[in-house]
Amino acid sequence: MLSRRTSYLLLLPAAAIYGGLFVAAAVYFFMLSFWSVRSYRVVPDFTLGNYVKTFTTHLGSGEKTLLIAFVIATAATVLGFYYAWIIRFRAGRWAPALLFIALITLFGGYLMKIYAWKTMLGSDGAVNSALIAAGLITQPFEALIYSPTAVIITLTHFLLPFAILPMVAALRGIGDAEIESARDLGAGSWPVLRDVIIPRARTGIMASFALCFLISVGDYFTPLLVGGKMAMVGQLIAPQFGTYFNWPLGSAMSFGILAVSLVILGLVNAGLSLVGRQ
Amino acid sequence: MKARTLLERAAAILFVAVLLSPLLLVVLFAFSSKAISNFPIPGWTLRWFREMLAFEPFPTALSNSLLVGVSVGILSAIIGTMTALGLACLPRREAQIAMLALALPLMLPPLFLAVMLLVWFLFLGLTLGLKTVILAHLLFTLPFVVVVLYSRLSSFDFRIIEAARDLGASPWRAFADAMLPVIMPVVIGAALMAVALSIDDFILTSFVIGGGNTLPMLVMSTLRTSVTPMTNAIGTMLISLSIVSTLIALYLTRYRG
Numbered sequence: 001m002l003s004r005r006t007s008y009l010l011l012l013p014a015a016a017i018y019g020g021l022f023v024a025a026a027v028y029f030f031m032l033s034f035w036s037v038r039s040y041r042v043v044p045d046f047t048l049g050n051y052v053k054t055f056t057t058h059l060g061s062g063e064k065t066l067l068i069a070f071v072i073a074t075a076a077t078v079l080g081f082y083y084a085w086i087i088r089f090r091a092g093r094w095a096p097a098l099l100f101i102a103l104i105t106l107f108g109g110y111l112m113k114i115y116a117w118k119t120m121l122g123s124d125g126a127v128n129s130a131l132i133a134a135g136l137i138t139q140p141f142e143a144l145i146y147s148p149t150a151v152i153i154t155l156t157h158f159l160l161p162f163a164i165l166p167m168v169a170a171l172r173g174i175g176d177a178e179i180e181s182a183r184d185l186g187a188g189s190w191p192v193l194r195d196v197i198i199p200r201a202r203t204g205i206m207a208s209f210a211l212c213f214l215i216s217v218g219d220y221f222t223p224l225l226v227g228g229k230m231a232m233v234g235q236l237i238a239p240q241f242g243t244y245f246n247w248p249l250g251s252a253m254s255f256g257i258l259a260v261s262l263v264i265l266g267l268v269n270a271g272l273s274l275v276g277r278q
Numbered sequence: 279m280k281a282r283t284l285l286e287r288a289a290a291i292l293f294v295a296v297l298l299s300p301l302l303l304v305v306l307f308a309f310s311s312k313a314i315s316n317f318p319i320p321g322w323t324l325r326w327f328r329e330m331l332a333f334e335p336f337p338t339a340l341s342n343s344l345l346v347g348v349s350v351g352i353l354s355a356i357i358g359t360m361t362a363l364g365l366a367c368l369p370r371r372e373a374q375i376a377m378l379a380l381a382l383p384l385m386l387p388p389l390f391l392a393v394m395l396l397v398w399f400l401f402l403g404l405t406l407g408l409k410t411v412i413l414a415h416l417l418f419t420l421p422f423v424v425v426v427l428y429s430r431l432s433s434f435d436f437r438i439i440e441a442a443r444d445l446g447a448s449p450w451r452a453f454a455d456a457m458l459p460v461i462m463p464v465v466i467g468a469a470l471m472a473v474a475l476s477i478d479d480f481i482l483t484s485f486v487i488g489g490g491n492t493l494p495m496l497v498m499s500t501l502r503t504s505v506t507p508m509t510n511a512i513g514t515m516l517i518s519l520s521i522v523s524t525l526i527a528l529y530l531t532r533y534r535g
Contacts, residue, residue, distance in 0.1 A: 006449075010364030013357045014380065014420060021417050022383050025398035032397065083293050090286050098290060099534055105297045107471070107524040111480045111494045112513045115501060116300035119307070119315040126303055129316035160297060211385065218387020221481065225501065234389050241393045241485070251397075254390045 033251035042247055050252030058236055062257055065233040066264065068148055069216035075156045076212040077205060080163030085197075087164075088171035099168060106161035114225050117154040121145040121226065146228025154222050159215060163208040170204020171197070198275050206272060210265050217261050218254075233257050301517055308510035315507065326511040333508065335499075339491040340515070343477050346408055346492065347519075350415045350476040355469035357416070358423030359461075363453075365424070366431040377428065381421040391417075392485035399486060406488030414482045419472035426471065426531050430464040467530030474523035477516065493519075 036045045054062075083102070087095045109116075120126040121144040128140035144150060174197060182196045198205070220234030233253065240250030307315040311323040330336055361380075365373040383391055395417075399410050434457070442452035458465075480494035487495065493516045500509045527533070 004367070007364040007367035010360040010367075011376075014361040014364075014424070017357070017413075017416055017420065018380060021395070021398070021413060025394050028398055028401060029394040079293075082289065086286055086290050086293075090283075091290065094290070096534070098294070100528070101294055101297055103528060103534070104521060104524055105301070107474045107478065107520060109301055109513075109517055109520065110478060111497055112304055112517055113300055115497065115509065115513060116304045118501075119505075120300065120303060124314055124316055126307075126316050129318075133317055157296065157300065214385060214387050218389040220389045221498075234387075237389060237393065241396055247397055250393060254393070258387075258390065 029251050030255065032248050033255050035248045037246050037248060040245060050249045051256060053249060054253045054256040058233070058253060061231050061236060062233055062260070064230070065217055065257065066260065068151060068232065069213050069261075070264070072152055072155045072159065072216045073209050073213035075152070076159040076163040077167075077209045079156070080160055080208055081167050081201075081205065083160070083164050084167035084171050087168055088174075102161045102164045102168075106165065110158065111221070113158050114154055114222055117150065117157070118145065118226050121150050121153070145226060148227065148230055150226040150228075151223050151230070151232075154226055155216050155219060158222075159212040162211050162215070166207040166211070167201060167204045170201040170207075174200045194275060198272075202272055202275075206265075206269050209268060213265060214258075214261060217257055304510050305514045305517065307507055308514040310507060313506055315510065326507040327514075329506075329508045330511040330515070335491050335496060336512070339493050339496040342408060342490055343492040343494075343516075343519075346411050346415065346483075347473045347477040349412050350419055351469040351473040353412070354416055354419045354423045354472040355465050358420055358427055358468060358472075359465055361420070361424045362427035362431050365428055366434070370432075373428065377421070377425055380424060383417050384421055388481040392482045395482065396485045406486055408487070408490060410486045410488070411483050411492075414486045415472075415476045415479060418479075418482070419475050422471055422475065423468040426468045426533050427461070427464060430461055430531070434461065463530045467527040467533070470523040470527035470530070471533075474520040474527065477523070478520045 031044075032042070033050055034046050034048070036043050036047050036049065083098070087098050091098050122128070123140040123142050123145070125145070127144065128137075131137045132140065178196055178200070179192055182192050187195065218234055218237075219232065220238050223230060223232040223235055237250050237253050240246045240253070303315070306319075308326055309322050309324070310319045311321040311325070312319065365376055368376070386394075392414075395410075395414050396406075399406060399413075404410055438456045438460075439452050442456040443449070447455065477492075478494065480498065483492055484495060484498070491499075493512060497509060497512050497516065500506075500512070
């Protein structure tokens, strides 16, 4: 084994990247939210004006964003839990293959998945043309694309692998013996799920939900490409760093929505901890 | 009981189909002779790939993607190995806390991380370009690489190193001759994971690249102008690069979530 000093030396490059690129950037970004812009220049200042503006002018789009993110995170977590549950308890020798598929789709294709849904959901896209070819419909569904539904479908699909993996890890930690003993005491499948599996997998479920929720809250390109006229917070934040050139406001919007998101995640966690504990 | 098993099997098949089909359709329509991506497909062609090769910004975008991907892979392999080795010598609890902290950038919405890095790079006076893209990518590839390598090192028999040291090897030689050959497949696998993540990244890249192009940036620019199946051809290229890297990485690291 190495001495403690050598091991600290080995950690130095990672610490430099983490400190110099992430911690320092985050501190600077946070300070920016209290600064102001005068004649296209960022001026060090101390004002809460950016936060006031965030929580007054942009409240509506913030609410809509949080609602959509909540729907997406819930859908991805529920579907992901079902998939992880199949992998852990039902798939048998197919389990490694199912896990493998979740892993490959995790690493590839953020933009390609948005593009795929954009072409598939369009009025002359694959979904409509397949439904027409199958004789199920005669007129294409126009409402599929450029709508909140399209954003929800696209992001839920993109986030599903992110939701699956933490829950597979969590369900792996539950021994067969625990479930067997609950069964022996007369519990059916639903009580076993509610009283044993969900409470024991809570950390994993929460990790999945939080990851999906935060990524959805800040997503920008999905609503831009398939959301049509709807505006999520990301579409208001991004231009502050380009065309509008208002970094302080962009920063305050980011921290504002992040703070509200963390409160919501805290509430979800509290709600989840009630399951199976009454 | 029988009906339930059948239902679960159907659900599993549906899940797999939904997870894979969007990407498979992108690839499928890249070979369709029709200019619109839908069914029925009248015939097969390589025309869109020929158009892609003749597309003026394509070679630069490809070489930029590869340059950034390979640099990120090599840097995160070196720094990741150092970090994992350093962490392996700390108490388990401390190492886990350090890895959790290292993963914090992944828990932020990618857009926030992107604009945060953009203003920080500009504050530092760095010129935006491929170098800032590489730095930004390191921030989110390192946590993956470190976690994978740390879990390999926690089952590594450090007595081999002690034996080499007892026989007079310098710390560096002990590492290079006794440890590196054993952990090399996992190091390469973890580096390929970083390559896949880097090549696929679009959000961070689009904010910190300044003016240049990468494959995802090129896809985005065709989406803004005119979509033809050439976009599918570029996408097929992009998906193949990241999925092939991922497959080799999963094989070498035996990483399963």
